[in-house]
Amino acid sequence: MAKVTAEEMRGRRSASALSRIFTSRTTTRRYLLFLLLIAPAFLLRIVTAAYPILRTGYLSLTNTNLITNTSDFIGLRNFPAVANDFGVQSALTFTVMLVVGATILEMILGMLVALLLNERFHGTTFGRTINLIPWAIPTVVAGYAFRWLLDDQFGLIPNWINQVAGIRPVVFISPVSARIVVILAHVWKDAPFMAFIFLAGLQGVPTDLYDAAKVDGANAWHRLWSVTVPLVAPLAITMGLFRLVWSLGSFDLVLGLTQGGPGVATSVLALEIFREGILFFKFGFASAISVVLLMLVGVIGVIGLWLFRKADVNY
Amino acid sequence: MALRIRWRRILLYLTFLIFTLVVLIPIYWMVRSSLAKASDLIRLPLIYFPTPTLRNFETLVEQIPFFDYIRNSLVFSVATTFATLVVSFLAAYAFARISFPGSGIILWVLLLTMALPEVGTIVPLYTVLRDLRLLDSIGGLTLVLSSTLAPFTIWVLISFIKQVPYEVEEAAIIDGASLPQIFWHILLPVTMPGLVTMLLINFVNAWNNLLYPLSFTTSPTSKTLSVAITEVFAGYSPYGKPWELIMAVGVTMTIPVVLLVLLSQRAIVRGLTGGAIK
Numbered sequence: 001m002a003k004v005t006a007e008e009m010r011g012r013r014s015a016s017a018l019s020r021i022f023t024s025r026t027t028t029r030r031y032l033l034f035l036l037l038i039a040p041a042f043l044l045r046i047v048t049a050a051y052p053i054l055r056t057g058y059l060s061l062t063n064t065n066l067i068t069n070t071s072d073f074i075g076l077r078n079f080p081a082v083a084n085d086f087g088v089q090s091a092l093t094f095t096v097m098l099v100v101g102a103t104i105l106e107m108i109l110g111m112l113v114a115l116l117l118n119e120r121f122h123g124t125t126f127g128r129t130i131n132l133i134p135w136a137i138p139t140v141v142a143g144y145a146f147r148w149l150l151d152d153q154f155g156l157i158p159n160w161i162n163q164v165a166g167i168r169p170v171v172f173i174s175p176v177s178a179r180i181v182v183i184l185a186h187v188w189k190d191a192p193f194m195a196f197i198f199l200a201g202l203q204g205v206p207t208d209l210y211d212a213a214k215v216d217g218a219n220a221w222h223r224l225w226s227v228t229v230p231l232v233a234p235l236a237i238t239m240g241l242f243r244l245v246w247s248l249g250s251f252d253l254v255l256g257l258t259q260g261g262p263g264v265a266t267s268v269l270a271l272e273i274f275r276e277g278i279l280f281f282k283f284g285f286a287s288a289i290s291v292v293l294l295m296l297v298g299v300i301g302v303i304g305l306w307l308f309r310k311a312d313v314n315y
Numbered sequence: 316m317a318l319r320i321r322w323r324r325i326l327l328y329l330t331f332l333i334f335t336l337v338v339l340i341p342i343y344w345m346v347r348s349s350l351a352k353a354s355d356l357i358r359l360p361l362i363y364f365p366t367p368t369l370r371n372f373e374t375l376v377e378q379i380p381f382f383d384y385i386r387n388s389l390v391f392s393v394a395t396t397f398a399t400l401v402v403s404f405l406a407a408y409a410f411a412r413i414s415f416p417g418s419g420i421i422l423w424v425l426l427l428t429m430a431l432p433e434v435g436t437i438v439p440l441y442t443v444l445r446d447l448r449l450l451d452s453i454g455g456l457t458l459v460l461s462s463t464l465a466p467f468t469i470w471v472l473i474s475f476i477k478q479v480p481y482e483v484e485e486a487a488i489i490d491g492a493s494l495p496q497i498f499w500h501i502l503l504p505v506t507m508p509g510l511v512t513m514l515l516i517n518f519v520n521a522w523n524n525l526l527y528p529l530s531f532t533t534s535p536t537s538k539t540l541s542v543a544i545t546e547v548f549a550g551y552s553p554y555g556k557p558w559e560l561i562m563a564v565g566v567t568m569t570i571p572v573v574l575l576v577l578l579s580q581r582a583i584v585r586g587l588t589g590g591a592i593k
Contacts, residue, residue, distance in 0.1 A: 049431060249432020
């Protein structure tokens, strides 16, 4: 690789007279270097993200099925089929429930845990250490662990509840309780991560603000609402947004915990796509569901950005 | 005044206790179940501390290609981590040091792809990998996952690289250093904390990944532990689901990453939060 001169590297940012001499050859070399450096990453993204997205769109308009070996263009006819599919209907409903419910709970609990870990007491280091465990554990393993933990016959929790209240809850038979459990398990897995983000944000709040508030007579509750919350709010909203969008693709936890059951009560879009596409090889149909998911990502992303803009302006 | 402080303290410790229990109980339950005899697991009242036995792990080794799965998980995780880091470091350097009108937008577009859920493209990816003859291969899995992990890694590395004062590189350039030399002798040593952080985070992500191995592998040549646990779950034992085996696989998957994370938590937290805050 040829030597690169200092002017070429600095580009616009330097004020030195030398660097203001921009020959077209210099700029071209910089440009080429840039392209060369980002090429591997971009190539990867194009092959595994950009092209597949477009291809998903195309496939959703076909009846591609690897088993029956069809691949004809059928226009939008997949979409009514998708809309009428009972599994997809249920998955769509629950995906939205899960995403919204879990994210809200994760933000609240994450904030609470962050406040807890921000205090000064003996267990803080221990607390921050074990806070990483839910993040580290493989999601599918957590799913199976919770399934066994809540087993109505030999699981820990139902047996404890039985000893205390005399009833033995059967969590996974009822759609309602199954859905609640999935949401709570999701929160267990992800709230600690939120807690870390919030903790970093909390630690960035300058202590003089708290002191000033104390002098003005604010108690702990007041201080929380008038100092902490406004300063951590932008961070919270950003993270909430990311979490919302990321959890739209939630797959592992449901697979381990309920496999979508009972029936399809706890199925999520990701599970339906996987089932129809990878298990049944109904590529056209599965791509149509994927399109629905991607549109959901787009809609929620846009709503989130709009909310963020609003919060930013007010703040 | 003293009474109020006491009150607050009690509440604090109580909350902390609840927090600790909630986090650790599932782990305890998993470990306890993996070390128990199958018959001990279906006894009531519950046996909280069964006599430990490694029988379940022996069964796993006997009945499924357990070591192949472990090997695959390891190779996949290491390969993905390495590939992601290399690709991301090059791109991060470009974004951090070379700017021109439009480079910001290019970066923004790259980061935007982080919003894409893994499942969203899984159907065409199957065909892509099949056409590249990368189905049922760790190489194929590495390709896909390192692409997924790259944007976040690039984002974090950009902020680490920007912390290196440009004057140092400038001096090296004036002395006649080439770009690879700058990377190796200057940037790598100084951004090492950031690299180690992303190394750890990406290793954990790769090790835990389920969707890609589940979708694109068909044999023990490339199936990973995450696939293994779903297969064991599909099995049956005289007592119903073989929970002792399922939990044993779970423990095998969990203990290494938890240990890794506990030993390097500061580095990991710095990476996770650094990317988010900036």
